[in-house]
Amino acid sequence: MSLLAPALLDELRAAVGDAGVSTDPADRDAVAHDLWPRALIRERGGERLPGPDAVVWPSTRGQVAAVCAACHRAEIPFTPFGAGTGVCGAAIPVRGGVVLDLKRLDRILDWDLETGWVRVEPGLLGSRLEDACRERGRTTGHHPSSLALSTVGGFVATRSAGQLSTRYGRIDDLVAGLEAVLPDGTEVSLRPEPAAGAGPDLRRLFLGSEGGFGVIVEVTLRLHPLPERRVDHAAVFGGFAEGIAAVRELLQAGLRPSLLRLYDLADTALQAAELGVGEGSGALLLASCEGRAAVAEAEAAELAAICAAHGASARDPAAVEAWYTRRDDIGFAQARYLPLAGAVLDTVELAAPWSRLAALHEAVRRRIGGRLIVLCHLSHGYPDGACLYFSFAGVAEEEAGAVPLHELLWEEVMAAAAETGASIAHHHGAGLARAPYMAAELGAGGVEVLRRLKAALDPGGVANPGKWGL
């Protein structure tokens, strides 16, 4: 039974057709949450998330605009939904209303191979896009572990980063242009450009917008030629600090390996067993250099030399190939263990400049170690810093303790970020998980800018309300 006024439901049906609107409980349940562990733990404990009152499946941008305009006029919230693989609760329709499921907007619209652009609709799955790119000898280079299950619109709306972002950039770097529908139905076209300089870059406004500024209805992404050659390198450092020093040096020297993962000692012990490399002590580095054959080989040789200068001993590069064969599996371990009573699992990605990276690692381990298993790897490197990706696992003594343990985990990790001046997120977005910490991240002035932008673009407060702590 929908709580929406019959007149609004009629308007939605007129916009997208009868088959494009559902108030069926099964359809509403399917889009009631994403993969935020807190929500999954609550559901495991018997709590039901309220979900939306209706789901609509637009198949054109005009239909998206009509749905947004109708919700705006009726003052009913709407939440865009890609594939629901977000891990921060951003897609949870906390105030009910309408979920705009974008899966029918999944076309590849146009290739400009001379320039290196592809224009797509937002509901396109990442793996379908990548397959089509490969048929044309191209890649976006964007490969999150959730590639097969998440959408281009979701990538842009959460500021996703793929496994090879050190070379190809994160989604922020790949978006050449985009089109969006504002919360009142106004259409905006921010055409693709290789570069532009007239005023603020409005494309950036929609990066990380998590549905709060409306719906992204089209994206033009940059393409790269498929690499001619990939050269892998595996090495073990005496400690995490030595590995960090080597990674910093190679990035500041201008090297841009595609794969660049440095595991801390606890994570190395696990990875070494999984990948069949070494005895599991020290800090394991897995790296690939790719592109034109001669350039990839020269870059890999330079990378190996820098690692050796920091005391690393080289390992069989077959370990890197072993990593690629299971590159998307590890993220799905959560689905196996989270259903167990009392289980608490999550991942949190933080970012810090090199001068504070070791302190961040130490602070998170100090605050969480002893309560939960803490694993960490460095990935997504930049000349001035990197992402530290933490994985946490543990079991509360009883099911009732699982949510408090998960809350404690986030409080402590966010406190570690505040203590060391790190960014509270690298690529999973903000959503509900980081809403309480946005003021610490942006400062009072930054929150005020966000509040005013939200009020200007969404005066009725209907676009994915209740997020970012606003």
Ligand SMILES: Cc1cc2nc3c(=O)[nH]c(=O)nc-3n(C[C@H](O)[C@H](O)[C@H](O)COP(=O)(O)OP(=O)(O)OC[C@H]3O[C@@H](n4cnc5c(N)ncnc54)[C@H](O)[C@@H]3O)c2cc1C
């Ligand atoms: C196993 C696993 C591995 C993962 N690995 C990675 C990884 O390697 N890198 C990474 O960055 N992330 C990763 N993620 C997180 C997740 O896949 C990304 O955040 C992804 O970008 C979400 O896409 P989605 O289509 O599922 O979006 P959803 O979860 O459906 O939505 C996410 C947010 O974007 C908004 N949104 C969606 N589409 C639109 C649109 N068209 N217009 C406006 N707003 C929109 C939603 O309202 C919501 O706020 C992983 C998740 C899982 C479960």
